[in-house]
Amino acid sequence: MHDRKQIERGLEWLLxxxxxxxxxFYLGLVMALLLLLSAFAGELLHAAPHLFDVHEADPxxxxxxxxSLIDLSLAGNLVVIVIFSGYENFVSRIDTHASxxxxxxxxxxxxxxxxxKLIGSIVAISAISLLRAFMTLGQADAPLxxxxxxxxxxxxxxxxxxxxVFAAMDYVGNRAxxxxxx
Numbered sequence: 001m002h003d004r005k006q007i008e009r010g011l012e013w014l015l016x017x018x019x020x021x022x023x024x025f026y027l028g029l030v031m032a033l034l035l036l037l038s039a040f041a042g043e044l045l046h047a048a049p050h051l052f053d054v055h056e057a058d059p060x061x062x063x064x065x066x067x068s069l070i071d072l073s074l075a076g077n078l079v080v081i082v083i084f085s086g087y088e089n090f091v092s093r094i095d096t097h098a099s100x101x102x103x104x105x106x107x108x109x110x111x112x113x114x115x116x117k118l119i120g121s122i123v124a125i126s127a128i129s130l131l132r133a134f135m136t137l138g139q140a141d142a143p144l145x146x147x148x149x150x151x152x153x154x155x156x157x158x159x160x161x162x163x164x165v166f167a168a169m170d171y172v173g174n175r176a177x178x179x180x181x182x
Contacts, residue, residue: 019091020091023087026083029082030083032079039072043065043068064136067131070128071132074128081117085105085109085114085117089109093107094106115166115170119163122159122163127156129156130152
């Protein structure tokens with residue numbers, strides 16, 4: 001009986017500490033954040049010379065550049081949310097030494113909340129991509145790619161529908177849980 005308890009404790013120790021195998025995933029996401037920053041800087045540097053030339057500053061082009069920058073910013077925000085929430089939910093608490101810069105949602109965003117933020121960000125990114133595609137329709141030299149537009153609309157509606165289904169599942173799941181006693 002004593003050996004069985006020792007084996008059980010050893011197995012539980014191994015299972016509990018295996019959560020640290022997730023840490024490299026979050027470090028990889030930090031690298032992905034650097035890639036997004038690089039893409040953001042490249043987009044901004046590419047557009048900057050044209051923004052101040054009165055003859056080249058087409059309002060629609062400026063809006064397209066801004067939409068691309070917003071798209072990259074939302075993707076970066078999403079990566080940060082996944083890094084912080086995933087690490088805190090599945091690996092370990094992040095000790096920020098009570099920093100005033102600690103985001104208010106850190107430590108409070110559970111898996112369900114993370115899922116909702118993720119789908120919300122995906123819907124927003126999809127909407128921006130769709131808007132960017134529709135903005136290019138007004139350009140004289142842009143060919144009309146009906147199949148691409150159709151697929152963008154279908155994908156966006158799929159993301160919206162998925163978000164609604166996730167929200168409904170969370171609502172039903174939260175109502176089914178017994179109230180927590182303090």
